[in-house]
Structures are given as structure tokens and as C-alpha cells.
Amino acid sequence: MKRAFSILLLSLPLAGCQGWQSALDAQGPSAQALAEMFWIFVAVLGIVWVLTMTALLLALRRRRPADADPLSTDPGTERRMTITVSVAVALTLVTVIALTGLSYAAQKVLFSHKDGALTLLVTGQQWWWKITYENEQPNLVFTTANEIHIPVGKPVLIKLESADVIHSFWVPNLTGKMDAIPGRQNQLQIQADRPGIYRAQCAEFCGLQHAHMGMLVVAEPKEDFERWRNHQVSSAIPPNDPERQRGMEVFLSKPCIMCHQVRGTDAGGKVAPDLTHVGSRRYIGAGTLETTRGNIAAWIIDPHGIKPGVNMPTIQLEPDEVQPLASYLEGLK
Amino acid sequence: MTKASFQPQDSEELLPHRIVLNVRSMPSYAYGHRSPIWWGTVAFAAAEGMGFAMAIGVYFYLVFINGNWPLSAPPPDLFWPSLFTVVLLVSAWPNARAKRDGEQENLSATRRNLVIMSLAGIVLLVIRIMEFNGLHVRWDQNAYGSAVWLLLGLHTLHLLTDLGDTVVLTVLMFTRHGHGKRFSDVGDNAFYWYFVVASWLPIYLILYWFPRWW
Amino acid sequence: MTKAITPHELDAVPEVTRLATGERGGVSGARSEADYSPDPKELRDDQVDGPELTARLAKTWGTQKGLIGALSTVDHKVIGRRYIITALFFLFLGGLSAVAMRLQLARPESSLIGPDLYNQLFTMHGTTMMFLFGVPIGEAFAVYLVPLMVGTRNIAFPRLNAFSYYVYLFGGLMIWLAFMLNIGPDVGWFAYVPLSGPEFSPGKRADIWAQMITFTEVAGISVAISVIVTVFKLRAPGMTLDRIPLFVWAELINSFVIIFAMPAVVTASALLLMDRLVGTHIFNPAEGGDALLYQHLFWFFGHPEVYIIFLPATGWVSAIVVTFARRQAFGYIALVLSLIATGFLSFGLWVHHMFTTGLPQLGASFFTASSMLIAIPNGIQIFCWIATLWDGRPVFRTPLLFVIGFFFIFVAGGLSGIMLASVPLDAQVHDTFFVVAHFHYVLIGGNVFPLIGAIYYWFPKFTGRMMNERLGKWHFGLAFIGFNVAFFPMHITGLMGMPRRVYTYLPEMGWGNLNMISTIGAAVFFGSFLLFLYNIVTSARRGPLAGPNPWNAGTLEWASASPPMPQNFDRIPIVTNREPLWAHRDSLPVAAGLSVENREQIVSTVTAGRADLRESTPEPSIWPFLSAVAITILFVGSMFTPWALVWGTPPLALALIGWFWPKAGTEDER
């Protein structure tokens, strides 16, 4: 009853929402298990709350005569109340033991790692994610940023590190979060049961742009994933139309290359997102702006207007350089 | 008060008094746990002891995290800290005398004891300076250095505070204020010195012997 | 009105066998000045009576007029009143910053407040609410009420108490001044390293946060010690352990928790300052340090901290429930034991704030168990209060209404705490608005609602006037609705993926509507406080006069005048029952024989509460104030140069010597 009520209550705001970053819209086995356990907790604790409040409301009736001595007590009432309270305490004990057991069982299942189909090294940085796909075959190792692709139905192992302060990796639709702590490595397993795009967001406060440290997890069928991976490992395709060629010249002649890498060109910077296939990513700026030519241009002209405090400087560009540069980057599919 | 009346009663008077006890002849101060100050000192010692426990916890946490210890530095010299320990332990004796003579309200003996305790404190401080020189590590060298300086610094702070307290009390005892409740202060000051002694022993073992055993 | 004492009259109080120890001072056998019979010329309170006694005592115990007098006062009521008002003022500032945050979050991509200011705002909000409001408000009430409730005339160590107040005040002013100068801290109320460390927070912001901790700690521990010693040694004769009012028990346990918890946060903040200012590496993983160590230290304090905020509130609830149920507390012993159990257990839960840091799983689940276990003592308390109301005759005045609100809200918050205690569930909701919802339910439900009840309840004692009941009921209605509208939706926003401490969010996240509802609720809640403020101000000036005991309550503070005279009681009461005023309705048994011209009070034994000494307590002095100024200069200076420790010490030492240097023969305090 309580549960039906809560669902009703929750469905109001949930109705209009995509739920692409929601713990209640589980898309993987572990998020599913967590959501189920969540509802069990809500139901049990909801009943506890209702019972306690009912007792309180009943207690507010006036039982004593108006002229009763406040120090007087009736042994019979006293005994009955002692028994009732003791029973309630015993029930509390039973409840918390049961909940602890439930929690522990779930914990063991959730954190036992299966053999992963895939291992990713995710490094949190102020304020974006660097992602390295590890592989025994060196030619399948590559680095990207802010967008993870995974094959549907396969467990993926995520190794978490931090390059500066503490961040936290969280894809609520797939599983609970895990911190990325400097000087340590943590591990986490995710798995998606259905194809889809799930949003992840840094959950540990990490400074000025903690709010804009998002990431997408794209779960796709195995073939699509392989195709994506094979494309990602390759270098950038050199542009063939004049505008984009001009854009590439601008890019390579500006300080961009000190921070950014575009495989296949001289740009070899390692401190900022790898841009080799930036045009294929859905968002730039760690989930801040959708990838369109206009948005890329806006970002390059004034990154601090879009993401104040971001670790990318505003670079002086001639007005006629911006468009080519933006189309070059957008074309890096 | 037969009915539960909850109206403000501005006419209500204070209850009349019925004297059932007369405390005229009760003493006006006492020693040890009968006096509030003693409890205050114990409580402060408890809070500070907790501070020491935390600092020691930090030290061992870092040992645990690092595995090898001490980090890129030889263990500290043993001579000065061992001398310090001996002098500190010996000072417990005049300290005990100070407490006893104080409680017997023997002014001249108390004065003598306090002078001895002040001198002991100064000697210890000098040894402590030598001790810092023999650590072979700076606080900003690595986490080991930081932890060592933390523990030693914390203890030095307590040494300094008690020394200051003792000196002021000594001066007081040579003025016209040297009577009555001041004697009970001497006792509390002695108590605090025991705390300084007791807190040193584990630190001595941890800083100087533990790295050799690890 | 009074009769002279005859030995037989001791027997006339059958509940008491022996009220005094009859021990002599000093060490047995030693000659001692402590035994001297009192100066025969000195006037004692068995020689005068009535208004004359009241007036003379008021002169002895009073506070001097003028600025120097005001700064020198050691009257626990004056200091306590200032403490309460200051803490409420910080509540107001914290509330203002909350409203600013709520306005920013009301809509997605709102450009009202930028990230830099927002980060300062939630840091100031959290820090202010926890350190400058939550902890001090409990201690403030202890400073005012504990001496009255245990039937003595002043707090133990009144100068230390005055000193703590000024240190607290200066610490709070420092951090808010920094905020106004745009150097307010911006790393959250727990300032995790490495974000708050030297590399990622250059400038002075994090130093100011860490140094504020030192201020609060010095003040917090000092008050805690004063309260403990007051309860241990200054109880009215006859107040055995099982006659101590529940409020006093709560404050006593609270003070113990403070003493053992605060050193951990000082260690954390001091080490942070050292890493920042002198280059130590305790938290630097590159040099053998560790970032998680900071979290352990902080939460080893941080969890007890939340009980430091909650425990005094249980005292307010107990007092209000008993008075308004018109029945003595059911399960007194159980209530006291669960306070003690809560105090102990609170030190074994800290890791539940670190479930997502990747600690070993088995260890983490131990903390699940201990966190859930704390539902037992909390449940016992809730059940005993309900039972007291059950067998009582509830009187629905504003204080009780707020306590009922407390039940509804706090239990809901406690139960969401049980969800957080589960390692896997917490992995989902940690650092989201679900946690924000949890802790506002427990903090506001568990502290602010009882506090408001307590203010309505003790207002007549503080000011001598009643608060307006009609406004009170409106206040309750608005506050209850506003609170739930503001904070219930946060559970859902959290589950829908909204992390905490974000200054804005994208429209496509779908959190907009719920956030708008929260903001509206927060505005209503804030509005209810304005009504409260209005009620306080008008009632203080024009409210109907209250007698000494307007609620017909049973504890000793109601045996003093409203507001109490400087001496609290003309003679120290004798306690024969847990609710002395319910047991003695016609006359108050008292002890006589204390000086009328000197500040004497009775020191009693710790467990049996037998009268043991008549010790004099310190006169007013300006030195505690000056010491607080000196220590402020030292603390603030040391943020800028370590040399401040050198040049800042002599003035402090001087002030302290001035403080402890005795003036006259009778007047002493360490």
C-alpha cells in the first residue's frame, strides 16, 4: 500500500523525464538489484514510519483526569507500557538485523567481479574524464574522453584513477558510484542490459566546475561496438575540403597542440581531451554542450563563458580562423 | 497545584523556603577529586590525551600505508631522547613531593619543589632542542618526517605550557598570594606534569624504537 | 517565611538520609586553612531573609554596568543569552545563504549565481550550520540552563566560559568577514584534501576554514568541560544521579562526546594547515602521505558531530514532553542509558560516510551493522516519549506542537539514514540530493524543530514574558508544511541522479520542476522564521508577564524568578525528587549558611550529590575577553606567517597570567 502510494508520488515528477541519469530507471543487472533492494527498504521502513506515527497520534488522546498528580503512576499501565516498548525495541532489532543481512547479501553479489569483456582505465581530471581502452593487443589500445562505448550484456571493468583531486564515477542507470582518488586505484564493474545512452556525472565535489563533469555511456550491440572501437583506434582522417584544411593549419599553428592530441598530426598534447575523433562524440566540454559546429566555435572563442574556470585558456584567434577551425574539429568523426 | 493550569500567572510568587541544611561550617576548599578544578584538569587531560591518540593514529596509519618505514631517512638518534626520558622520569619524584607538600600546605617546601620543577622543565626544554637536531629528517621532506615532527612538536607544546604554568605558580608562591587555595593549584599543576610524563613514554617508544624494530 | 535550622529538621525530609558529607578539607591530619570557621562578621544567608536577602545577593552576584562591566561579566545567564542569540544569528546567516542557493537551483541553467559564489555559499551554509549554529546552540542552552536546573548559582569555571564565548564569536565573525571580502572558503563543509590542499586551493580560503575549526574547538571543548564539572560537582544537595533532569543528562553526555570527538577534527584541520603553510606531506600521496587519512580523521569527528547536534535536542524534547504530557518521564533509566549508548556508538560509525571510497568490503559492512544498530537507542527514546504522552494528558501548546513535528520529521530522516547505512544502497545515493534530504530531515527535524519548541518553552524564563500562542500555531503550520515541501522532493531529485554541490544543471536532466517545488517550500519555511522573529521581538517587549513557573513544570529552573536574579536562587535548593517542584508544591527545602557578600556556592559529591564544600566562584574579570582577543590575533596571524606563533604568544601569555593572578584572598580560579 505504502509502496503503491510512493510509486504514485514518484510517477508525478518522473512522468516527463527521460531518466537517462536515474537510479530508479535501472538498465543493468546491478542497478536492477539495487533498485529492488531500494523498494524493499522503502516498504519496510515506510511501514515502520506509519506504525510509529500512528502510535504517536493515538498517544495524543487525553487519558488522565485533569487533576491527576503528574508524579503518580499506575502500576498496571506502567507494566503494559514497559511490555509494549520492549516488544517494539525487539522488533526494531529484528528489523535492522534483517536489513543488515539483506544489504550484506546484495553487497557480496554486487562487488564480486566477473571476468570482464573489457577493461577501461578512467582518469578523473578537473573537469573532464580521460578514458583509456586497455587491451592485450597494443593496436587496440586507445584514448578518448568523456564518452564511453560498451557492448550490451557484457560486464565491463572500470579502473578508476585521478590526476588531481577526488572525483567519483557514477552511472546511476547501470550501478552505484565509486570514487577516483589520487594515489589509489579503485575498481568498478558495469553492465548494460539494453542498448541506450546513459549519462554519468562526477559525484564528488571537485572544485569550480564539478557541475559540468558529465560523461555519456553508450551501450550498443556487439557489432556496433566493434565498429566504433575499430574506428577509434585509427588516426584522424586528413581533411580534403579547403575550409577544413585551413582549419587544420590553424589548429596546428596555435597553442592547441600543447594540450590536445590529434593522432595522425603533430598535435601531441596529453593534458587535455584527445580530439582525434571529437566530432564523433555527442557532447563537448564533459557533457556541457552538444557537438555542433556552432557550439565548437563558441567553445573555442570563449571557453570560460561556457564553463567558467575551465582549464582551457581563451586563445586569440582571427575572426576568419574560427569557422575553419570549428569545421575541422567537427569533421574529426 | 491540583489542576493543570497553563495560563500565565504573573501574580505567582516564588515558593517560600524551608531550611533543612546549614552549610556554614563546611570547608571552603579541598584537594583532589573533591575540588572542581581537579575534574577540570582531568577533563582537559582527557581531551588532550585524545589529541595524542589521534596523532599516534596518524603515525601508524602512515606506517601501514607505506609499508617501509622510516621513509628514506635513517632512524633518529637515541642519545638525547633517552636522556630526556630519564630526566623526565626522575622529575616525577620532586613532582610527587610538590604535590604532597602542597597538600600539607608547607609553604617553604612547596617553594623549593616548584623551583626544582621549573629548573627541570628548562633543562628538559634544552634537551628537547638537541633532540630535534638528531631526527635526521625535516618535516617537509616526506610524510615520515611530517609525522615525526608532529608527535614531537605536540609533546613539546605540552612541555612548554606546563613549564609556563609552573613558573607562574612558582612566582605566585613567593608573593603574598602563597596560601590557601593556591596549594590546591600546586596539586593540579603536579597532576598535569604527570600527564606530560605519561604521554611521553609511548611517544618515545614510537619515535625512536619502533622504526628500529619495524 | 523561614525558620531557623534545628538538627531535627533534617529528619523532617524523609527522602534524604544524609545531605552533607561532614568531611573536612585538606588532607586528613594536615593543618589546613580550609577548616577555618567562617569570619563571624561576614553576613550569611541564615541571618537575613526575604527581599533584603534577594537584594543583597543580587548586588554580590550582579554584572557591572557599562562596557567594561559587560565584557567582564561571568554570569552564566548573561553569557548564555549572548551565546543563544549569537547562534541564532548564525542560523539566520546560514538560512540566508540557503535561500540564495535555492534561488539559483530553482531553474536549470540559471545565471543568478556563478560557480565561485555558489561554492562559497554552500561551504558557508554547511560550515555555519554545523559549527557556528548546530554545536554552539546546544552548548548555549547548557550554559544558560544547566546551572539553573542543577540548582546552583554559576557554571563551573565561569571565566573559561566567558572566554569560550568570545573565541566562538570571533571565529564566526572572522569567517563571515572573509566571505564578505570574497575570500570565503569554497571547499565544502568537510574540505576534503587534495582539493583543499596547497596545490588545488591556493590563496587563503581553505586556511580560513581550517582556522575556524580551531576557534570552534577551543570554545567547544572549554564549554563542554565547564558543563561536565558543573554537573559533576555543583549539583544541589540531594540530587543523586537518578534525580538529574533528562535535559542535563543529555547535555552531560553531549559534553563527553565533544571532548572525545573534537580532537579528531582539530588534528585534521591542523594537519591541513601544516600541509598548506609549512609544507608537510601528511596528505600528499606523492610523498608517502594519504588523502583518505583526512577523511578518516574528519569523519571520526564528523559522525559524533551530528549527534552533538542531536543530543541536546533530545534534552529539549524530554523537558517539553514531560511538562506538556503532565506526567513524569516514562523509562527515565532507559532514556539515560540510550543517551549513553548513542554517545558510545557514535564513535563507531564514521566509515559510513566513506562507503564509496573503495575500502575493503567486509570492513565497510561492519559499519553498516553498527549504523543500523544505532536505531535501537534512538528507537528506545522515541518509544519512551510516545509512552509518556500516551499515559499523560497532553496540553497542545506551541512547544508540544513543535515536538510533534519533530517526531514526524526526525523519524523519517532517521529511517532514510538506515537506507544510507546500507553499503550498496549508499553507492547509489551517496553525494546526491537524497543525502541532502536525509540530513536536513534529521538536522532540522532533530535539532531545529525541538529548538523552536525549546525557545517557546523557556522564553518566559529568559525574558519574563510569554510568547504569542496564536502566532506560534501559525508558525508551526507554516514551518511544518514549508519544511516538507522544501525537502521531501530532494529525495526524488537525488534518486533521479542529481548530485549535491552542483551550481547548475542542464534542462534535459528533468530536475527543474522538483527543484522549483523545493525552492518554494524553502521560501515558505524561511517565511515561517520571519514570523517567529516577529513573535520573539514583539513578545519580548509586550508579551504578557510570566510568573516563575508559567507552565507548572517540575524542574528547578522554574523555582527561580523569571528572568532569574543574578544569584539564580536566594538559597540553594535541596532535591528529593526528579521533579522537585512537583514534589514540593508549598515550600522549597533549601540549604542555608552561604555567604551573602561573597560568591559562594555549594560543591557536592559526584554520585550521591552530598554537600561537601562551600567554594567561592570567580568575580567578573576583563581578562578572559582580552585573552580571547589575544588568541584571535594569534590564530588569524598564524594563517599568514608561522612567526605569529612566536610574536603572538607573549600577549596571550600575559593575558592568561592576568586572568589567573589572584586579586584578593577569597577570590580564586585557575
Ligand code: HEA
Ligand atoms: C542530527 C543529525 C543526524 C542524525 C541524528 C543522523 C542519524 C543517522 N544518520 Fe545521518 N547524516 C547527517 C546527520 C545526521 N544523521 C549529516 C549532516 C550527514 C551528511 C554529512 C555530509 O555528507 O554533508 C549524514 C549522512 C549520513 C550517512 C552518509 C551518507 C552519504 O554521505 O552517503 C549515513 C550512512 O549511513 C547516515 C546514516 C545515519 C543513521 C543510520 C542515523 C541513525 O542515527 C538514525 C536512527 C534513527 C531512527 C532509525 C529513527 C528512530 C527509530 C525508530 C522509530 C525505531 C524503529 C526503526 C527501525 C526498525 C529501523 N547519515
Ligand code: HEA
Ligand atoms: C543545522 C543545519 C542545517 C540547517 C538548519 C539547514 C537549513 C537549510 N538548508 Fe542546508 N545544509 C546543511 C545544514 C543545514 N541546512 C549542511 C551541513 C549542508 C552541506 C553543505 C556542504 O555540502 O558542504 C547543507 C546543504 C544544503 C543544500 C545543498 C547544497 C548543495 O549541495 O548544492 C541545500 C539546497 O537546497 C540546502 C538548503 C537548506 C535550506 C533551504 C534550509 C532552510 O531550512 C533554511 C531556513 C532558514 C533558516 C533556518 C534561517 C531563518 C532564521 C531567521 C529568519 C532568524 C530567526 C531569528 C531568531 C529565531 C532570533 N542546504
Ligand code: CUA
Ligand atoms: Cu569531478 Cu566532481
Ligand SMILES: [Cu+2]
Ligand atoms: Cu554519520
